[in-house]
Amino acid sequence: MGIIADGWDSYRSEVVPPDALPVQVQETRRAFYAGARHLLSGILLMADARQDEEQFMEAIEGELQDFALAVTTGRA
Numbered sequence: 001m002g003i004i005a006d007g008w009d010s011y012r013s014e015v016v017p018p019d020a021l022p023v024q025v026q027e028t029r030r031a032f033y034a035g036a037r038h039l040l041s042g043i044l045l046m047a048d049a050r051q052d053e054e055q056f057m058e059a060i061e062g063e064l065q066d067f068a069l070a071v072t073t074g075r076a
Contacts, residue, residue, distance in 0.1 A: 004036045 070076035
């Protein structure tokens with residue numbers, strides 16, 4: 001399939017309830033792909049601007065870790 005499609009399949013099987021309505025699955029998939037597109041746009045902008053790649057990736061990793069913590073503690 002593809003990198004993002006494989007990620008979606010994994011995300012869906014681990015996160016989306018099996019009894020989710022089709023519209024819920026559709027909207028969740030759209031949000032997943034929108035997030036992937038946003039991340040790609042940031043990577044491309046960073047590359048064009050020749051920004052520090054390591055700093056950029058660390059910032060993304062930190063933000064995602066913060067969000068995961070917020071989810072596990074019920075704050076997101």
